[in-house]
Amino acid sequence: MSTPMPIASSHGAAPAGPTGWRGLVADWSSDREAFAVSWGKAMMWIFLLSDTFIFSCFLTGYMTVRISSTVPWPNPSQVFALHIGGADIPLILIAIMTFVLISSSGTMAMAVNFAYRRARMPAAVLMLATAALGATFVGMQAFEWTKLINEGVRPWGNPMGAAQFGSSFFMITGFHGLHVSAGVIYLIVVAARVLRGRYERAGNYQIVEIAGLYWHFVDLVWVFIFALFYLW
């Protein structure tokens, strides 16, 4: 108390440089990079992290209504069975959708590989193949929705059991389907730019890897939906 501390001497020199808002920005960024990747890739990862939380909230909500329901939950194995060749095959459409999406992830990974080798044609073709598989997935999902709606499944109720089944199903698969649809458009846009040689001039094909990150994430979310919603 009696000996006031000399200002800005014992704790190092006062930072020189901009003050005010510019100073705030300079202090927070400090011209340092936390992540040794391009900003586009870092931002895509952070976006995917936030998306992880959104999907997790949906799946947690689904878990909550399923545990707390006193009415039996409809058996997904039977609800999603298809009548093929005189027999009901359980979950067959969902299994095919899973294989289609995994295959699209495979073609996407190879597209990234070719893009970094500057092989424009194979990269673009593989990206368009990925988009086609994604569109196939959305098409099968539309078929599945139509089938369930015809069977009387609504967000507020269904003839098979717990009313919450419909709202969980439409919300979770709908939001995922929206992500796949957006991904198909994203891939087509990037593939068209690859074909036109836009990244050849800049010499930087990382956008293909960034688009790939988004696509693999969509596949990743489906892994969790497949296990927790359809198989549980």
Next chain:
Amino acid sequence: MAQQHPIGLYLKIWALLFVLSTLSYLVDYFHLQGYLRWGLIVSFMLMKAGLIVAVFMHMAWERLALICAILLPPGCLLVLVGLMALEADHTFITRLLFFR
């Protein structure tokens, strides 16, 4: 940092994902029940998720700073899941007591 890896690696992971998906489908097909079912489903799910994130999304070759920034925060979700499971059990018991 360009992520350049042999195509063969991607094909192997692709095949592995197919096998794991088939196995998890077979869990349902053969009507396994109880802890065996949940254990297998969750194991296959986590293995597939791990392969996709590590190899397809190249997380295995990124620096630890990025890995921690992206993979640690979802751990909070386990707390949410735990709390909501407790809450849902409580709601279930309350409904059995008062609404039947």
